[in-house]
Amino acid sequence: MKRTLSKTSINGFINYGIVIAAFLILQLLMAQGMISNTLKSLLVPVCCYIVMAISLNLTVGILGELSLGHAGFMSLGAFSGIVAAMAMQEFSPVPRLIAAILVGSIAGALGGVLVGVPVLRLQGDYLAIVTLAFGEIIRNIIVVLYVGLDQKGIHITTNSAGPALEEGGIMVIKGPMGAVGVPKLASFTAGFVLILITLFVVQNLVNSRAGRAIMALRDNRIAAESVGIHVTKYKLMAFVISAALAGAAGALFGLNYSSTVSSKFGFNTSILILVFVVLGGLGSIRGSIISAALLYILPEMLRGFEFITKARMLIYAVILIAVMLTINNPALKSLLEERDLSLGGLLGKLKNGGRAKKGGAGQ
Amino acid sequence: MKRFAAVLLAALMVFAMAACGGNANQQSSTPGGDAGNSTPGGGNDTPAPAGTVTIKVGGIGPLTGDLAQYGTATEWGAQVAVDEINALNGPVRLEYDFQDDTGVAETGVAAYNTLKDWDVDVIYGTTTTAPCIAVASETFADRYFQLTPSASSPDVTANKDNAFQMCFTDPGQGIAAANYMKDNNLGTKIGVIYNNGDAYSTGIAQAFADKAKELGLDVVATQTFPADTTTDYTVQLSACKDAGADLVFLPIYYTPASLILAQAKQMSYAPVFFGADGMDGMLDMQGFDKSLAEGLMLMTPFNASATDSRTATFVESYKKLSGGVIPNQFAADGYDCMYAIYEACCQIEGVGEMDHSQLCDALIALFTGGTFKVDGLTGTGMTWLQSGEISKAPVVVKVENGAYVNA
Incomplete structure (x- = not known):
């Protein structure tokens, strides 16, 4: 047992190591001026999507419930974070950012509780449908929401004329126009720290008593219940933590652009994050980090080649399908696993990571 | 083994990122050079005479996704102009690149x-708000001059001089x-149908409602729908009909508007329909029955069937x-x-020696x-106002016999 545990913690440290090494190397390259503007502009969103992928992996890979509304939590975090940052005009950027991320994660968590309590009684397809609907509800609510700030505080209305504001008041969220004039507070360092916090939270949860209970629920609900594991409690715990992390990522994302519209956080974004998680390997944290980073940068990399600029989204889709088929091909998998050093073997390992961990945690 | 694997993957990841960066750098250093360099730009253009200044204009707009039709229109429209300008062999040549933003801020x-x-020297775009x-x-912070063809919200130019x-x-x-309706006594009772999930539509409808109130226009019904993918508008039309509206204002894009026209005909409701510039393009929709649009009034700055030679040449090259x-007007x-x-750029002295921020300041001043x-x-x-807003005369046209005529 001791050996298994130390193996999982080594695994966890490797994840921290990858993230820290990538951060340091990128900082070094940036100091040398060796990084293009394109890549620089992608660093913060990549951090956000990595956090999104890790947190969705908690729901999908570790809790084993399919959620299609993850972008809804991101949206809650983004807009509440923006309102918080705008309300703290007189503070300096760093405390504003921290407060916004905290507010974003609280909003995400509240959303998680709100959805989780009634919905986690459902399973499988039904849960997927309800979470999908939740994501759409959030989007449609924010589209008609008008939020203004003045001396007296925050004013919220659904009237398209907007709330009546005092002299000097500002509109923060303007219905379908979204949030505009948002200060750019997010930074790569903040994104890096957020990834580390996410890793810390998720990895420690997975390796704790609660995490083992969560995984037991995934593997066999009836057996887990029979040994006295409280189903609703542990399911809700995983779901709410996942939603809170998504809210934090959303707040960081919202504060990286001067305009954010709610239609951005629709069904497509939820699916995009799910694609990161599935291609990285269900249950594999490291897989989520790597696939989110690579797959987010990929369409932008494809811009660089003159002849495929026009068809880059098509090529992106083809690459996704190719990766999916390759890592699922049993013949290829066994062939590559014989040569343990090859990339394919690594991918196979990543894919099997979740399953291996499953076994490890049970011991 | 796992440790080795992880290190290898980390290295791969960084390599991929760096490769991406390196690639972009390489591309930027190959053709043209920056302003002031007299090297000719694109491959199929005629070579420039010595002493010509090349200005790199970078366009952004949606070439994929739901809004691709608008992005492609702005891309091609500008391309026609760039080809014409470079054929002039004037003192300034334009080198043009257009990048896809899928209509999303982060991709933009x-x-x-x-x-x-x-x-890039000057940013052209983006197409959507x-x-x-x-x-x-971003361009405000980096000091690039930006001119958008079609992003129409006042937030685009608010607090940004560039x-x-x-x-x-x-x-x-x-x-x-609202002014046009008041001045021409178009209707006694006005209905409004707009898309409250869309910034463009909501922006027009809000300003219209305020102005109509001020002018004393009688708005009897205001109806909304949530997205351009909506296909049934009978509820909204019935509400306008029951309220007795004889003029219906539709500040929406032409795809939903074409359905509204068809459904109004089915319920034999025939008020005057009045649209904004998003309505332009309806007559050229595939499979659209032009008789439905008969009598439709819209505000558009551009009429593709105009007979002046510049428009005719433009339409020809564009096709x-x-x-x-x-x-269309995009x-x-x-x-x-x-x-x-x-x-x-032709009017600015020494445009060839300027970097993008000097060019930006010179263009703003001009x-x-x-x-x-x-x-x-x-x-x-x-002309342009200090705010960045354009000042040109709005033109209202009416559809008669399947073509625009000035109303």
Whole structure:
């Protein structure tokens, strides 16, 4: 047992190591001026999507419930974070950012509780449908929401004329126009720290008593219940933590652009994050980090080649399908696993990571 | 083994990122060079005579996704102008690149940074409002001059001296519509149907409602729908009909509007329909029964069936480029943007020695100086206000026998 545990913690440290090494190397390259503007502009969103992928992996890979509304939590975090940052005009950027991320994660968590309590009684397809609907509800609510700030505080209305504001008041969220004039507070360092916090939270949860209970629920609900594991409690715990992390990522994302519209956080974004998680390997944290980073940068990399600029989204889709088929091909998998050093073997390992961990945690 | 695997993967990841960066750098250093360099730009253009200044214009707009039709129109419209300008062999040549933003702010910013890696001088775009606001705040910080053909929200230019618009602002259109209705006594009772999930539509409708109240117009029904993918408008139309509206204002895009016209006919409701510039393009929709649009009034700065030689040449070249598609006002605004940039650059002394921020300041001074006027397809003698908003006369047209006539 001791050996298994130390193996999982080594695994966890490797994840921290990858993230820290990538951060340091990128900082070094940036100091040398060796990084293009394109890549620089992608660093913060990549951090956000990595956090999104890790947190969705908690729901999908570790809790084993399919959620299609993850972008809804991101949206809650983004807009509440923006309102918080705008309300703290007189503070300096760093405390504003921290407060916004905290507010974003609280909003995400509240959303998680709100959805989780009634919905986690459902399973499988039904849960997927309800979470999908939740994501759409959030989007449609924010589209008609008008939020203004003045001396007296925050004013919220659904009237398209907007709330009546005092002299000097500002509109923060303007219905379908979204949030505009948002200060750019997010930074790569903040994104890096957020990834580390996410890793810390998720990895420690997975390796704790609660995490083992969560995984037991995934593997066999009836057996887990029979040994006295409280189903609703542990399911809700995983779901709410996942939603809170998504809210934090959303707040960081919202504060990286001067305009954010709610239609951005629709069904497509939820699916995009799910694609990161599935291609990285269900249950594999490291897989989520790597696939989110690579797959987010990929369409932008494809811009660089003159002849495929026009068809880059098509090529992106083809690459996704190719990766999916390759890592699922049993013949290829066994062939590559014989040569343990090859990339394919690594991918196979990543894919099997979740399953291996499953076994490890049970011991 | 696992440790080794992880290190290898980390290295791969960083390598991939660095490769991406390196690639972009390489691309930016190959063709053209920056302003002041007399090397000719694109491959199929005629070589430039010595002493010509090349200005790199980088366009951004949606080429994929739901909004691709608008992005492609602005891309091609500008392309027609760039080809014409470079054939003039004038003192300034334009080198043109257009990047896809899928109509999303985050991709827009990434596209803008790709253009920065290409050593862009002037930003043309973005086509849609949400990415335009995000990109404009970046160009404002980086000091690039930005001219958008079609992002019509006042937020695009708000608090940014470097962002200018070629199109009317949304509130501007709403106010113009209300004024026009009042001046021409178009209707006694007015109904409004708009898309409350869309910034463009909501922006016009809000300003229209305020102005209508001020002018004493009788708005009897205001109806909304949530997205352009809605297909059934009988509820909204019935509400207008029951309220007795004899004029229905539709500040929406032409796809939903075409359905509204068809469904109004089915329920034999025949008020005067009045649209904004998003309505332009309806007559060229595939499979659209033009008789439905008979009597439709809309505000559009551009009429593709106009007979003046400049419009005719533009439509001809555009159709060649697009494979037979007739240009709409998005394309015409794009065309005018390129001429505005070209004519401005021709007027600036020593444009060849300027970097992008000096060029930005010079262009701002020229555009807001009051003497700079541009004649284009969407207006003559167009000037810009300090705010970045354009000042040109709104034109209301009416559909008669399947074509626009000036109302």
